[in-house]
Amino acid sequence: MEINFNKIKRVLIYVFLLAFTFIQIFPFYWLITFSFKSNTEIFDSNNLMGLPKVWRLENYSKALMGGNILHYLLNSVLYAVLTVVIATLLSAMAAYAINRMYWKAKGIVAVIFSLGIMIPVQATLLPLFQGLDMMGVRRGYLGLLLPYITFAMPMSVMILGGFFKSLPREIEEAACIDGCNIFSMFFRIIFPMIKPGIATACIFTFLNTWNELLFANTFVDSAEYKTLPVGIMSFVGEHSTNWGIIGAGMVIATLPTVVIYLMLSKQVQESFTVGAVKG
Amino acid sequence: MKRLLSNKLYIAIFVAPALILFIAMGVVPLFITGYYGLFDYDGIGKKTFIGLQNYIDLFAADAYFLKSILNSFILAAGSLFVQLPIALLLAILLANGVKGEGFYRTVFFLPVVISSMVIGQLWCKIFNSDGLLNAILGFFGCTDDIAWLVNSKTAYMTTVIPAVWQSIGYHMVILYAGVKNISPEYYEAAKLDGATGFKAAMKITIPLLMPTIKVSATFALVGSLRVFDLVYVMTGGGPNHASEVPATLMYDNLFVKCRYGYGSAQAFFIVFECLLFSFLLNCIFKKSEENASAI
Amino acid sequence: MKNWKKVAAVCMSIAVLTGVSACSPAAKQESDEVVLDVWHQFTDPESEQTKTFLAAVDNYESEHENIKIELHGLDTESYKTKISTEFASSASGIDVFYYWSPGKLKQLVNADKVLPLNDYVTDEVMSRVKEGSTSAFEFGDDLYALPIDSYMMCLFCNKTLFEEAGAEIPSTYDELIAAGEKLQTLDGVTPLVIGAKDSWLAGALYEAVALREVGAGEVQAALLGETAFTNEGFKRAAEKVIELNQKGIFGKNPLEDGEPEATADFLNGKAAMQLDGSWFAGTIDNTEESVVTDVEVITFPVVSEGQSRTDYAGGASASFFVNKNTDTPAEAADFAIYIAEQMGSKALEIGSGFPCWNVDVDESALSPTFVSLYNLYNSVETGIQNWDGILDANATAVHLEQAQSLLVEGASAESFMKAHQEAISTQE
Secondary structure (H helix, E strand, O other): OHHHHHHHHHHHHHHHHHHHHHHHHHHHHHHHHHHOOOHHHHOOOOOOOOOOOOOOOHHHHHHHHOOOHHHHHHHHHHHHHHHHHHHHHHHHHHHHHHHHOOOOOHHHHHHHHHHOOOOOHHHHHHHHHHHHHHHOOOOOHHHHHHHHHHHHHHHHHHHHHHHHHOOOOHHHHHHHHOOOOHHHHHHHHHHHHOHHHHHHHHHHHHHHHHHOOHHHHHHOOOHHHOOHHHHHHOOOOOOOOOHHHHHHHHHHHHHHHHHHHHHHHHHHHHHHHHHHOOO | OOOHHHOHHHHHHHHHHHHHHHHHHHHHHHHHHHHHOOEEOOOOOOOEEOOOHHHHHHHHOOOOHHHHHHHHHHHHHHHHHHHHHHHHHHHHHHHOOOOOHHHHHHHHHHHHHOOHHHHHHHHHHHHOOOOHHHHHHHHOOOOOOOOHHHOOOOHHHHHHHHHHHHOHHHHHHHHHHHHHOOOHHHHHHHHHOOOOHHHHHHHHHHHHHHHHHHHHHHHHHHHHHOOOHHHHHHOOOOOOOOOOOHHHHHHHHHHHOOOHHHHHHHHHHHHHHHHHHHHHHHHHHHHHHHHHHHO | OHHHHHHHHHHHHHHHHHHHHHOOOOOOOOOOOEEEEEEEOOOOOOOHHHHHHHHHHHHHHHHOOOEEEEEEEOOHHHHHHHHHHHHHOOOOOOOEEEEEOOHHHHHHHHOOOEOOOOOOOOHHHHOOEOOOOOHHHEEOOEEOOOOOEEEEEEEEEEHHHHHHHOOOOOOEHHHHHHHHHHHOOOOOOEEEEOOOOOHHHHHHHHHHHHHHHHOHHHHHHHHOOOOOOOOHHHHHHHHHHHHHHHOOOOOOOOOOOOHHHHHHHHHOOOEEEEEEEOOHHHHHHHOOOOOOOOEEEEOOOEOOOOOOOOEEEEEEOEEEEEEOOOOOHHHHHHHHHHHHHHHHHHHHHHOOOEEOEOOOOOHHHOOHHHHHHHHHHHHOOEEEOOHHHOOOHHHHHHHHHHHHHOOOOOOOHHHHHHHHHHHHHOOO
16 A cells, blocks of 8 residues: 555656646747747747748748857857856855854845845946946946846855855864865865855856846947847847747757756756765 | 954955945945936936935826736735745755656756747737637637736736746756755654655755745745836736836836836835845744754 | 955955956047947848948948948847937947937937037938928927938738628728728638737827828827817727727737737738838738738728828838037038938838938839839828827827727727827926
């Protein structure tokens, strides 16, 4: 009886997971079919979900060849990688100080960072634009990098904060006895222990930076510094737009994020063993 | 050890770079926004100082703002009580090792990766009067063919459902990492007490996960109060303002109606509101965190 | 205290890091070379307009060796946000920019951000501009741009479906209802598709009826606040839109679909008529998979027999303007005028609109739909732009949302009128 009950439970779990898989995969399927269609099919009210009648591969060649898409792709990689590295490092240090160190103002500093996830970015567009102009950095890579890093930090600080909190105190005590200095303790011992948190923060920072559109549209002046989403949107015309090309562009833009996610979330999965090794 | 972790220089080195950058590029613009909220300003021409009038108008003279806040509360409730539990369930299931863990983890995350513009379009098609939902309802004999998106009674719900659904993967990832971060030793100890499976999840995983759940809950709450993308794409706040949320009203004032001062006041209020509610959330979680540290 | 010195040093080094780049780029130009920063929204590489624009820029550069044109383009919606953010700040990176007038430009003119071109437009240039086509770009005595091309809102009719339903192409309001009722009997066909989810199209629908009820001159006066928005015709127009909707002429749920869906319906043969701008002719002719073979283009039906049809919705609405703070006003103005003429002269060839410049037209080179459209255009006289191009931002928002609300169940012409009177009277 006991075994049977477990079996039923396991079957139920898999049925649930498979049903959920179907729901979650559907938008991606839809985006892919959309990227091979023409407008008359995409917006045809009687054929919302079906496969394209004609597979329009040219949507992809047009998306890749029209405009500077490859250059924009490289720019997006640059922005995303630098933002991920710098923002995650700065946030990890700040989150550590807020959650593990002893000082009076840490509560206030935590609140200040939490403001970052509350600010409606559309409203800061103009003040930020003016600020970047005043500093003279708007017309270069820094013009986007600084806002990206800034607005990536609050979320990372909060995510990592949760992970720092759950570490046992004994870790630092053990490290202290070994005569470790604070930097090597942080980078050698603490940092690896919150690898799942770091990987998670990296995933979201990458995703947000990669897909960001409003700042990229408004702060950048020259095609040299433009990002991939801006490049994709340039296919939107004033009166008519070939949405299949936009769809193709979006598929192209989505693939790197899926790959990055696969890589980073694997780090999370494997962390089990790493987390088990006590400092 | 405590001395080392109280060293002011070290604290400064750890916190200053992030803090200075964030204050300069995040907090200062926020307060400039609050300052613009004190003016009658079209965003380009001259500014006229009107004191707190814009902030008073939010509630005294705006027919839609209060309603938009109530709308955002509905989403917040959906996020906290539907989205998070599902995400937590998935995270625990996956983290405890089901066959094909990596596959599910990737697939479940996909909706987060796809642009809200695409997600919004897709759901518009599902809720269209000749769309998928009515087809399914028709199959069960309900052939009213309701136009969900343009009916003022249902329009807002058509944006809440996708919004709650889309971020499940997002929270699943945060919580999954949290579960993975729990040392197996706790489970081994629990096993000796005879707690496995569901019991272990309730006794060990969830209490130890509280700090992470709190982070997720804060994101879900704040994200709901300032939701914009999906609502803007799907209904644009219509019909007749039935599905407005604070951020769609703010966006209209800032960029469409050229009421920059008033839009800024709305933005500043949204931040204030988020701060207030995350403080309340914090209080609720404080107790459970104390319980967690007792384990 | 010693510690805090180190903190200060850290802060300083950050300041230096960010400060360094502050003085770096800004490449110096050779003294005799002028660089013009030109902002535009012709980014779609597929569009003929983009190709014409880029070719004209190339031409200009080869004709003026000392002038280099730096192009900056964004898609339309992002472009609008970008330009208003730029002008809220210093707009120092803009010499020439594409914009919409009078509605959107007025805000910039009021803030003294735009250079009048009076001193740069010679009589010789003016002689090539079609008479009366510059009014959208004049404020007071100042002329801020020369026009490119005009558009016209029309009804595009799929004649095959009309024949199938035994309906006549409508020329009056009553005929429109009669045709609509016959067309409804066809399975899965919407008589007149609007795409009213895109609010400007809901606006265009009401405006088309109001134009017939009130007349172009009176509409113009009311929108500019010269007369009160009280003409009974405005109300009758609202009632007619409600009536048409109740009769199901716009399909079951006209607010559900936007322009892309409406267009797909028309091209898939599921809509007998579509209200859209003249550029739609190009879409019809260039969509290879379209099932529509026989299109007749008409102006919106009149409301009473024998009424004149010379008023139309449309005109010149966008062109290139010069930033008042440009370092090189003469060069910038020269380029703005040049590019307007170049793009205007080609407008008919590429099907983007009707030239506001005197050009010889070779009808044989035009697309079939565009020929009938061009003949129609030659029959009309007084144009008035879509209202969202004339009203200020707030009044536009009210107008468009009210126009959409006419298509909701329980719509009321009274509240429509009240909202409009309030919004238009508070315009600056």
